[in-house]
Amino acid sequence: MRTLPLLTAVERLEDAKQLDPLAGVVRGLVKKAVRPRWLRDVLHGVPLGHPLHPLMVQVPLGAWISAAVLDCLPGAEKQAAVLVGLGLATAGPSALAGYVDFSELHEQHQRIGVIHSTANAAAVGLYSVSLFQRLTGKPGGGRMLGFLGLGVVSAGGWLGGHLAFRQAAGANHAEDVPHRIQPGWQRLVRLDELTAGRMERRMLGSVPLLVLRTAEGKVNVLSDTCSHLSGPLSEGTLQIEGGVSCVMCPWHMSVFSLETGDVMHGPATSPQPSFRTRITEGTVEVCLPGAG
Template sequence: MLPTQIEARIAKSQALAERGAAVAEAIHRLVMRGGPPARRVADALHGTALGHPLHPILTDIPIGAWSLAALCDLAAAITGSPDAERAADTLIMAGAAAAVPTALAGAADYSTIPQQATATGALHGILNGSALGLYLLSLVARRGGQRGVGVGLALAAFGLVGAAGALGGDLVYRHKVGVNHSDPPEAEGEWEDALAEIDLAEGAPQRVDVADAPVLLYREGERVWAIGAVCSHAGAPLDEGTPDGHCIQCPWHDSVFDMRSGAVVHGPATFPQPAYDVRISGGRVQVRARSAG
C-alpha cells in the first residue's frame, strides 16, 4: 500500500477519475449490450464461478515471471552466463503473455469499480500497461543485440509493476474493491421474527432488519425468499433492485442473485449473498440464517 497522503492525492485526481469513469462505463455498457454471451465472458473474467475475484490470482503469474527475470538478468550481469540471459528473456515473454488475460480480468473488474476508487484504479491500469509496453520494448532490444538497453527497460518496467502493485493493495485494503461487502453468518441461526405476513406485498422486494442484519424479503405467490439485503459486490441496497422471477438484479452494477439460495447468477459479484430459511408462523414471517459453510 502507498502512504495515505500519496494515495489521497491520487484518489482526488479529477482528471483521472473522470476519464477513468468514462472508460469503466463504456466497458460495462459494452458488456450489458452484448447480452448473455458477453455476460458469460465477463462472469468468467470476474471469477464468478470461482466464488472470489480472478484478477488477483492471475497477477501472480506475470509478477512472478518478471521477478525471476530480474534475478536472471542480475545473474547474467555478474557471471556472463548465456543460460541466465536466455532464462531472463523467456521469463519476460512468459510474463508478457500472462499479462494479457490478467489485464482483461482487471478491465472487467474496473468496469464496475466504486466511484471513490476510480482514479486509483485508473492509475493502477496505466502503470501496468506502461510496464507491459516497456517489457515488450525490452524484448525487441534484446533480440536486436542491445542487451544493455533491454535490461534497463526491464528494470524500469519492474519498478512500474511494483508501484502498480502498491496501488492494487490500496484498491483492496483501503477502497474495499473485490472484498465481500455482505456479512455471511458463520453458523445456522435461530428463527427470528421479520414482519407480519400481511405487510409483505407480492412482487415487491422489501428490506427488514432482523437481529441487526439487513434482510431482503421477496414474495411470489405462496413462496417467500430471503437473502442478505446488502450486495456483496459493493454494498448496494438490493431491495432497490429489479426482480425477475426468483432472481434480483443489483441497482448499482447489475449483479444478479438467486433469491432462493443467494447464489451469484451474473457478476460482477463473486461472493454469494447470505441466505435465510423462511417460514410463516401465526401470521408472522420468520427467517433463520443458513450457515455460510
C-alpha cells in the first residue's frame, strides 16, 4: 500500500530546521515554568511507568467527541456545553504533561511537537469561543465552532500519533533487550579487566551493556541503551540518589538505579533491563531474568 502524501509532508517537517527557533522558545519556557524535579517526574509519568500525557488527553478528547454527538441530537444543548467546558478545563493539565515530555525530546520530535501543540492550542481557542457562544444564547454558532474544533484537535492528535508511533517518542527504547539475550548465564568479561568505579561498555552478542565494578567488588550490569531515547548510559555520570548508586544518562539526564534499573528520575518512564551477575573462575557472568 502506498504511503499517504500527507504523511510524506509530515516526514519533511521532521527535517524543517525553520521550526527550531519556535521549538527552542517553547522548550525554554517549559523548562523555566516547570522546575521542581518531582513535578516534572509526575508529569512525565514516572510513577505510572509510562507517559502520562496520552492518558490525560483522553478526558478533553472524550468530552469534545461526546459534545459533538450531543450536538447532533435535539434538546441536548446544555449537556453539550458542559462537556465542551469539561474539555477546556482538562486541556491545560494534559497539555502541560505533553509540553514537559516535549522539552526532553530530539529536535526531529520537537519540530512535529510544535505543530501538534499549535493545532491543539487552536482547537482550545475554537472551543473557548464555542462555549462563549453557547453560554450567550447562540447555540448554532457554538455547534459549528465545536465541529471545527474537533477537526483541528483530530489533526493535532494525528500528529501526536506520528510522534508516538513513527518517531517512538515516549516508547520504551530498551524493550527489545530481553528478546535479544539468550536465557541463562552468559560469560561477559574477565573481572580483572574492569577498573573499580569506572563504567564500561561491553557487548553481549549484539546488545551493549553498561558494566560497573564497584569498590566493594560487586558488578552491576544494565542495558547500555537508555529506555528514554537510546542514549549511551555508560557515557553518563555516576551519582548517589537517596542512598542508591545510580547512573545519569548523558542525553536528557534520566537517572536509573545501578542495582535494579529502576527509574529514579525521568524523562524515562521505563526501567533499564538489569542483569544478575556472578563471578565464576575470575569471569563475570550475567543472566537477564525473562530473557529469551
